[in-house]
Amino acid sequence: MPGILTKNDYAYTELRSRILSGDLPAGGVIPQGELAHQLGLSTTPLREAIRRLTAEGLVELSAHRDARVARLSAEEARQLHEVRERIDPFAAALAAEHRKPQDLAEMEDALGRLVPIRSDTSVDALLRHRDFHRAVYQASGNQVLVDILERLWDKADRYRLLGVRATSPDERTDADVARVDAEHRAIFAAVAAGDPVEAELVTRMHIRGSLVRRAISALEGAAD
Known part of the structure; x- marks a missing residue:
């Protein structure tokens, strides 16, 4: 993990990159536990990244609080x-x-x-x-x-x-x-x-x- 980034910024950058590249497909549920493990983080910075990306319109939160990659239209x-x-x-x-x-x-x-x-x-x-x-x-x-x-x-x-x-x-x-x-x-x-x-x-x-x-x-x- 780059030393110049905070854990929150690192989680945000990685999650955003995977969404933009299509590694996390549009409409798909974001596997928070799995991603946190891959990134060597707790789920806390990942949840903060999801919050930021929801504000940007790249992530949607369902009624059950599942986070999904926003669909394309x-x-x-x-x-x-x-x-x-x-x-x-x-x-x-x-x-x-x-x-x-x-x-x-x-x-x-x-x-x-x-x-x-x-x-x-x-x-x-x-x-x-x-x-x-x-x-x-x-x-x-x-x-x-x-x-x-x-x-x-x-x-x-x-x-x-x-x-x-x-x-x-x-x-x-x-x-x-x-x-x-x-x-x-x-x-x-x-x-x-x-x-x-x-x-x-x-x-x-x-x-x-x-x-x-x-x-x-x-x-x-x-x-x-």
């Missing part, structure tokens, strides 16, 4: 996408207006660490994608907006992973990977240039082609 994915399509561009526009040299340095660093997201991609690749967008959010200078977007990312991460896994190799072509890379670079360029109109435009285009949209299609197809 096309409707929730659609609502998340609708909100992000409106406020992500707003955050990028604010970033273009308020960015400081340190903000641009952090954005450029995150941009350099991005790796292509393909059908066999890892959770780490998605986290790097999030790091870039988080750097844009932070550059907005609006902490209320940053907090809202962070919570949206917490709920949307599983849908992104589903979108990745629902994408066939034929769909995730080199051209598609190049498009996403160009969009990220265009967002950075617009923010760096202090152009809020362009930053808002390119970010909206980027969100419209997001992995959550692919997850919506996959979930709707599964329901047919």
Whole structure:
């Protein structure tokens, strides 16, 4: 167990990672005793982790107090996408207006660490994608907006992973990977240039082609 983490933080990080990776499947009961044993913890920090993840919408508590991984739904994915399509561009526009040299340095660093997201991609690749967008959010200078977007990312991460896994190799072509890379670079360029109109435009285009949209299609197809 990493020494820099408290037991509560360690339990939270591990449980969240297993939910996002799909090791703990959507709708499944979280085996608290078994997990506590695997992590070398008592059930107390695990219960605290479950409480935090319930607040984030990743865990549901039943009437019998069983903790289950929250189910995925096309409707929730659609609502998340609708909100992000409106406020992500707003955050990028604010970033273009308020960015400081340190903000641009952090954005450029995150941009350099991005790796292509393909059908066999890892959770780490998605986290790097999030790091870039988080750097844009932070550059907005609006902490209320940053907090809202962070919570949206917490709920949307599983849908992104589903979108990745629902994408066939034929769909995730080199051209598609190049498009996403160009969009990220265009967002950075617009923010760096202090152009809020362009930053808002390119970010909206980027969100419209997001992995959550692919997850919506996959979930709707599964329901047919």
